[in-house]
Amino acid sequence: MEVRSTVGVGSREDLSMAYTPGVARVCTAIAEQPELARHYTWIPNVVAVVTDGTAVLGLGDIGPAAAMPVMEGKAVLFKSFGGVDAVPICLDTTDVEEIIETVARLAPSFGGINLEDISAPRCFEIEDRLKERLDIPVFHDDQHGTAVVALAALQNALKLTGRDPATTRVVISGAGAAGVAVAKILLEAGIRDLAVTDRKGVLHSSRGDLTPVKRALAVLTADQTGRSGSLADVLEGADVYIGVSGGTVPEEDVARMAPESIIFGLANPDPEVHPDVAHKYARIVATGRSDFPNQINNVLAFPGIFRGAFDVHATAITEGMKLAAATALADLVGDDLSEELIVPSPFDPRVGPAVSGAVAEAARRDGVARL
Structure with a gap:
């Protein structure tokens, strides 16, 4: 990494503009109108x-x-x-x-x-x-970057398998930063039957060991469906598994999922369900690794999200901006959609502009844009 000037400093005149006395004019202007810092720095x-x-x-x-x-x-x-x-x-x-x-x-x-x-x-x-x-804008990428890309991938996976979000059964293993954010964005996107598990099983309000964050999530998920028990219990008949926890899911539990299931094992370097195992039972498989198809990679999201927010001088990153980013990513796949391609490549030059444009538009809709 390095920091470089966008203009040259090759003469006495350049120096007088880049530093004293010229720079004092900019300082004075900003002191009088602080919002000018967004234009002159x-x-x-x-x-x-x-x-x-x-x-x-x-x-x-x-x-x-x-x-x-x-x-x-x-x-x-x-x-x-x-x-x-x-x-x-x-x-x-x-x-x-x-x-x-x-x-x-x-x-x-x-x-x-x-x-x-x-x-x-x-x-x-x-x-x-x-x-x-x-x-x-304040953005915790471990939460929201993962959530945006996971939602984009799931939107396309549901399209391929002919499922409706409102009737799709989803299980998330892991109730840390990524798990909580993925759960919340899936709820925003229309998923209704959602169970989130930690090491002790499904999050539900009757458990006495939940943190405030987990308890709030339990109210929105398993409390609505009445699901409880272990990860193995809720995987039976589930349409979608999203792993953001590490560990290993036994093959016999994976085998009890619904036909044409969807498995996202996102732990690195070892997915919760290895693709070789997942492909025996699932129609669509994704990981966090670059050496398998369908990598759920945060780089698809965070650069474009900030680019879009900065382009309109946004005061925050809203849920609407995140949903817009996910939809823009999913739509980029277009006619190339297949079991091996549910999200675009990070090297697709359309990714950044598509995400930033969608985010900027959503920022204006949500009333957080200053431009």
Whole structure:
């Protein structure tokens, strides 16, 4: 990574414009009209990629220093796939209050905040409180990037198998950051029969061990259908399995799913259901890996989402913007839709513009656009 100027500084005149005395004119103008910072600085095109290093990839809590390579990689993807500048920031604290306060104090230097690899359940509170406090987009990609791409893939998988979201039975294993976000976006998209499981089984309100986040999700999911029990119990007859938990689902449980089922095993590097096993029973299989078809890759979503939000100077990223991003991704597949192609390639040059355009339009509809 590097930072480069967009203009040359090759003469005394250039220097006087880039720094003193010319730069003072810009400072004075912004002091008088703070909103001019969105026009005369890099702020409207730069995102802070912020982590505390507690949930890095599949590596877990490896700390802020070891997390830096992932944050740098994220910044490179922002630039390569969305034309968005990004600065990786690794915080040497895991305290919720300290993280919120630090990010809030840094916020005037950025057009948006991308939270990354912060462990659950702290990530939920951090994101929610920063969204309340700041007037720029705040987005936890481990939650919402995964959810957007998973929904896009599921929309196309349902189309291929002739299923209606309202009557499709879905099981999600994993109630961490990604699992909660995937569940919420599926509900927004019309899924009605949804069970979410953690290590102790289905989330339902009669359980006394649920966190506030899990309890709220239980009310929206299993409490509506009356489902309970273990993952194996709810997989029987299920149309869709989405794994965001790690671990392994026994083959005998997979075999009890509905005919022409859909299996997304998204844990990396080892999917909850290996594709070789999944293909014995499922019509459509997706993973988080690049060496199998149908990779559910967040890079399909987050660069375009921020690009679209920045293009209209959005104050937030709404549920409508996320749904629009998912639909735009699903629609890009078009006539190429098949069991081996339910989401576009990250290298499809249409992805970024399609997602950003849909997100910008949704931001205007939802009333969060300033342009």
